Amino acid sequence: MRLRPPNLEELRHALATANARGVPVTGWDLHALNTLIAHRPEDMTATVETGMPLAQLQQALARQNQWLPLDPPFPTKTTIGALLAGNHSGPRRFGFGTVRDWLIGIRVVLADGKIVKAGGQVVKNVAGFDLCKLFVGSHGTLGIIVEATFKLLPQPQAECFLQRTCVTLQEAAALLEQIWKSSLQPSVLDLHRLPNAPLTLVVGLSGPTEDVTAQRATLATLGVRDETNLSYDAVFHTLPSRKLTVAPSAVISTLEQLGATSFVARAGNGVIAHASGVATPANLPSPVLQQRVKDAFDPKHTFPSL
Amino acid sequence: MPAAPQFAISDLVRELRAIVGPDGVLASESELLAYECDGYTLQRNPPTAVVLPRTTEQVVAVVNLCRRENLPIIPRGAGTSLSGGVLAVDGGVMITLTRMNRLLHLDVRNRRVLVEAGCVNAWVTREASPFGLCYAPDPSSQPACTIGGNIATNSGGPHTLKHGVTTNHVLGFEIVLPDGQVHWLGATPDGCEDVEGYDLRGAAIGCEGMFGIVTRALLRLTPAAVAHKTFLGVFDTVDEASQTVSDIIAAGIVPGALEMMDQLITRALEEAYHFGFPLDAGALLIIELDGLPDGIAAQSTVIEAICHRNGAREVRVAKDDAERAALWKCRKRAFGAIGRLSPNYVTQDGVVPRSQLPVIMRFIRETSERCGLRIPNVFHAGDGNIHPLILYDERDPGQVQRALAAGHDILDKCIELGGSVTGEHGIGVEKIDFMAKQFSTDDLDAMRTLRRVFDPEQRCNPHKMFPGSKRCADFAPRKQAAA
Numbered sequence: 001m002r003l004r005p006p007n008l009e010e011l012r013h014a015l016a017t018a019n020a021r022g023v024p025v026t027g028w029d030l031h032a033l034n035t036l037i038a039h040r041p042e043d044m045t046a047t048v049e050t051g052m053p054l055a056q057l058q059q060a061l062a063r064q065n066q067w068l069p070l071d072p073p074f075p076t077k078t079t080i081g082a083l084l085a086g087n088h089s090g091p092r093r094f095g096f097g098t099v100r101d102w103l104i105g106i107r108v109v110l111a112d113g114k115i116v117k118a119g120g121q122v123v124k125n126v127a128g129f130d131l132c133k134l135f136v137g138s139h140g141t142l143g144i145i146v147e148a149t150f151k152l153l154p155q156p157q158a159e160c161f162l163q164r165t166c167v168t169l170q171e172a173a174a175l176l177e178q179i180w181k182s183s184l185q186p187s188v189l190d191l192h193r194l195p196n197a198p199l200t201l202v203v204g205l206s207g208p209t210e211d212v213t214a215q216r217a218t219l220a221t222l223g224v225r226d227e228t229n230l231s232y233d234a235v236f237h238t239l240p241s242r243k244l245t246v247a248p249s250a251v252i253s254t255l256e257q258l259g260a261t262s263f264v265a266r267a268g269n270g271v272i273a274h275a276s277g278v279a280t281p282a283n284l285p286s287p288v289l290q291q292r293v294k295d296a297f298d299p300k301h302t303f304p305s306l
Numbered sequence: 307m308p309a310a311p312q313f314a315i316s317d318l319v320r321e322l323r324a325i326v327g328p329d330g331v332l333a334s335e336s337e338l339l340a341y342e343c344d345g346y347t348l349q350r351n352p353p354t355a356v357v358l359p360r361t362t363e364q365v366v367a368v369v370n371l372c373r374r375e376n377l378p379i380i381p382r383g384a385g386t387s388l389s390g391g392v393l394a395v396d397g398g399v400m401i402t403l404t405r406m407n408r409l410l411h412l413d414v415r416n417r418r419v420l421v422e423a424g425c426v427n428a429w430v431t432r433e434a435s436p437f438g439l440c441y442a443p444d445p446s447s448q449p450a451c452t453i454g455g456n457i458a459t460n461s462g463g464p465h466t467l468k469h470g471v472t473t474n475h476v477l478g479f480e481i482v483l484p485d486g487q488v489h490w491l492g493a494t495p496d497g498c499e500d501v502e503g504y505d506l507r508g509a510a511i512g513c514e515g516m517f518g519i520v521t522r523a524l525l526r527l528t529p530a531a532v533a534h535k536t537f538l539g540v541f542d543t544v545d546e547a548s549q550t551v552s553d554i555i556a557a558g559i560v561p562g563a564l565e566m567m568d569q570l571i572t573r574a575l576e577e578a579y580h581f582g583f584p585l586d587a588g589a590l591l592i593i594e595l596d597g598l599p600d601g602i603a604a605q606s607t608v609i610e611a612i613c614h615r616n617g618a619r620e621v622r623v624a625k626d627d628a629e630r631a632a633l634w635k636c637r638k639r640a641f642g643a644i645g646r647l648s649p650n651y652v653t654q655d656g657v658v659p660r661s662q663l664p665v666i667m668r669f670i671r672e673t674s675e676r677c678g679l680r681i682p683n684v685f686h687a688g689d690g691n692i693h694p695l696i697l698y699d700e701r702d703p704g705q706v707q708r709a710l711a712a713g714h715d716i717l718d719k720c721i722e723l724g725g726s727v728t729g730e731h732g733i734g735v736e737k738i739d740f741m742a743k744q745f746s747t748d749d750l751d752a753m754r755t756l757r758r759v760f761d762p763e764q765r766c767n768p769h770k771m772f773p774g775s776k777r778c779a780d781f782a783p784r785k786q787a788a789a
Contacts, residue, residue, distance in 0.1 A: 042552055042661040043690075065558060100508060101474050108752075116752040117745070122657040124689040124729035126460045126512050127737075127744055128771070129753045130473065133508025142504075154558030180415075183438075183532050185598065208601030215598070245498030249415045270498040283502055286489045290503045292759045297752075306503070 003028040008146060015144070016113025019302045026304065028144055030081050036060050037147065045104065045121060047149040050081035066152045069096035071230065073237040084145050087137035091230045094268035095187025095206060100136045105149035108135060111302040123151045134293070141306050142297040156206040161188060162219055163228040165198040172201050173252040176267055178222055179203065184215050189268035192232050202228060236264045236273065244272040244280050315354060318375070322357050325367040332356040341400055346390040346736050348652065353380055353394035358405045362480060362488060362521040365401060369519065370486045372399050372765065379484060379766050381515040383424060383455030386447040388653060389734030391459060391514050395769035395776055401519055403454050409433055411495065417527040418477060420495050423454030423520045430525060439527040442469040445730070446638040454520045460512030462730035464563040464637065467688040469528065473511040479523040481510065484765040495524050509756060514732050515767040517760035531562065531596035535606055536624040536633060539591035539613040540584050544568055547589035548664040550616040551687045554593070555660060557612060559605050562596035564688030570647070571640055571682035578643035579636045591687065592637060640684040641695070647680065648697035654713050655731040656720035660690040669719050670694050677708040691729035718743070733771045742773045
C-alpha cells in the first residue's frame with residue numbers, strides 16, 4: 001500500500017489503520033507536507049516539513065543568505081524526507097559533512113500512528129537519546145519522518161571549483177597527497193572519470209573571499225587552475241552505478257582494481273561510485289542488533305524490511 | 307531491573323579479583339568514597355564495588371558476572387560529569403575505564419586515531435598536534451575527562467560552535483553490551499566512514515552509559531587551524547555583549563568560539579588566576595576566529611566594528627599563542643575559581659535559541675534577586691548554551707532549597723523559550739524530572755524502545771534519565787569540594 005496523505009492527520013490515520021490490519025506500507029508521497037515551518041536566521045536554524053524538495057528549502061534560506069550545506073545530485077527532485085531516509089550527500093561532503101551533522105530535531109510518525117519527536121530546535125542538545133541519528137539513513141524502515149529541524153550556515157562569501165586532468169591514477173595520487181599534506185582546506189576533493197572523458201581531479205574552495213583567493217593561488221602552483229563546476233556529480237548519477245566505500249588512503253588502489261571504468265570518487269572521504277561490474281558484497285555489521293532495532297520500532301513489519 | 311546484591315560482597319570481590327587481578331578491585335568503605343558521586347554532589351551513593359579492567363575481555367567477564375548475579379553495572383570514566391550520570395543509585399559494580407587509557411594507533415594519512423575508552427581527551431590532541439591535526443571536541447574538563455565519558459555524554463566544549471560536538475568526531479567504537487556481546491558500531495579502523503545499516507554509532511553516542519560499556523573508539527582528527535585570532539571584548543552590560551553575539555552570527559561569521567563571562571565570574575577568575583581582566587566590566591566576550599590567515603584578517607575588522615557598535619569599551623587581542631593559551635586556561639578553569647565566591651555551587655546547563663540569550667540572561671538576573679543567591683555566568687554564548695552557577699551555603703538549609711528552586715526555574719524558562727535543559731552535561735539523575743517537561747510520553751517511550759534494543763534488562767546504568775526512576779535513599783546535600 002502506498003500512502004499519499006493530504007495532511008499529517010490523514011497520514012497518522014492511514015498508517016495506524018494499515019498497521020492494525022497488518023497491511024504493509026510500501027511507500028509514501030509527502031508532497032502535500034511541504035511547508036517551511038520556520039526559518040530563524042538569527043538562530044541559524046530552520047524547521048521544515050519533509051515533503052519539501054531540498055532546492056526549494058535552499059531557495060528560501062538563501063533569502064537570508066543562509067543554506068543547509070548539503071549538495072546531493074538532484075536537489076529539485078530530492079525531498080527533505082528522501083535526503084534524510086537515504087542519507088544522501090554530494091561533493092561538498094568533504095568540507096561540510098553529511099545530513100547527520102546538520103539535523104538537530106525530527107518528528108516521526110511511527111508504525112502505530114504515534115507521532116514522536118527527538119532532539120529539538122537548539123544547536124546543542126543532549127537531552128534524551130539521539131534518535132535523529134537512528135532515523136537518518138534508515139530508508140523508511142522505522143517510521144516516516146514528517147518534520148526536520150536543521151542547523152544552518154551562512155552562505156560562503158566565495159566559492160570556486162578548480163580542476164586538473166591527469167593521465168594516470170598515479171599522477172592523481174601524487175597530487176592528492178600534496179593537497180592532503182598542505183595547509184589547504186578544500187570543501188571538495190573529488191576524482192572523477194566520466195564516460196569518454198579524462199581522469200580529473202576537482203578541488204573546491206568555500207569561505208571568506210580572501211581565503212578562497214589565497215588558496216586558489218596555492219592550487220595554481222600545483223597545476224590545479226582550470227575553473228569548473230560540480231555538474232559531473234549529477235551527470236554521473238544519471239547512469240547506473242554501484243557504491244564502494246573504503247578508507248581515504250585506499251581510494252587510489254581501489255580505483256586501480258576497478259580498471260578502466262567510469263567513476264566519481266570522494267577522495268577525501270573514501271566513497272566511490274563506479275560503473276564497473278564489480279559488485280561489493282553486502283556487509284551489514286551487527287545484523288542481530290540491527291534486526292532488533294527494526295523489530296522494536298516496527299514490530300508488525302508494516303514498513304519495508306531492513 | 308537489577309536489584310541490590312544477593313550474594314556476599316566478599317564473594318563478589320573475590321570473583322572480580324579473579325578476573326582483573328588483586329589490584330583491580332576497590333571495595334572498602336574508604337576506597338569507595340571517591341566513587342560515590344561525580345561532579346554533581348547533591349546526591350551520593352557508593353557502588354558495591356569498583357573494578358578497573360585493563361582489557362575488553364576483562365570487561366566482558368565482569369559484565370557476565372554481573373549478569374549472572376543480577377547486579378547493576380555503572381560504567382565510569384574520570385567522573386567529571388556534572389549531572390550524576392555515574393551515580394550508583396542502587397549500588398552495583400562500577401566499571402571504571404581509567405586503566406584502559408592507551409592511544410593505540412595514530413593514522414595520520416586517514417586523519418583518525420584509535421584509542422582505548424579511558425584515554426584522556428587532551429592526550430589525543432597532544433599526540434596528534436605534531437602532525438598538524440587535532441581532536442576538535444574540547445570540554446573544559448579535557449585534561450581529565452576520558453573519551454569513553456565524552457561518548458557517553460556527547461560532550462561539547464567552547465570550540466563546538468564551529469567544529470561540532472563529540473558525535474561529529476567519533477567514527478566508531480567498540481561497546482560491550484550488558485549481555486556480554488562485543489560489537490563495533492560505526493566505522494572500523496581500516497574501513498570507510500560510511501557503514502551499512504542503521505547508525506547505531508550515532509544512536510549510542512550520548513546514551514549516558516545506558517546501552518553498554520564503550521571500550522575502544524576511533525576518532526576523527528581535524529587539521530589544526532593554521533591561524534587564530536582571539537579577542538576579548540569588554541562590555542558594560544550583559545545585554546550589549548548578547549547583542550554582539552547575535553550581530554556576529556547575523557554578519558555571516560561563525561567564530562571558532564564565542565564565550566561570555568559576566569562580572570561576578572570575571573572577578574573570581576581574576577582573583578584566582580591574575581589574567582588582567584577588567585574588574586568593572588559588566589560582561590566579557592571571548593571571540594576566537596580560527597582558520598586561514600587571510601580570511602581571519604578580513605573577519606577581524608568586522609568583529610571589532612560589531613563590538614564597538616554595541617558599546618564595547620575595549621577590544622583586546624591576544625598578542626601571541628602564550629596569551630591565547632592563558633586566556634583559555636582561565637576560561638576552562640572557571641568552575642574551579644568559584645571556591646573563592648562560595649562554599650557550594652550548583653551549575654546548570656540550559657540551552658536557548660541564540661536570539662533568546664538577552665531574555666534568559668535577564669531572567670537569571672531576576673531569579674538571582676528573587677531567591678537572594680548570587681548567580682555568576684560563564685558560558686558558550688555562540689551556541690546559546692548557558693551555565694549559570696548558583697552559589698549557596700550548604701550550612702543553611704534554606705539556601706539549599708532556594709538554590710535548587712532557582713535552577714529549576716531557569717531550566718523551565720529554557721524549555722519555555724524553545725530550548726533544552728542540557729546542552730552537554732546530560733540528564734543523569736539531576737534532570738530526570740525535566741524529561742517529562744521537554745518530551746511527551748510517546749517521545750520517552752520511543753527512547754525506552756531504543757534502550758531495550760541494547761539493554762533489555764536495564765542493567766546498565768539504571769535509574770537514570772527517565773521519569774519514575776528510583777532515587778538515592780540519602781538525598782541530602784553534603785560538603786562540596788568547590789575548589
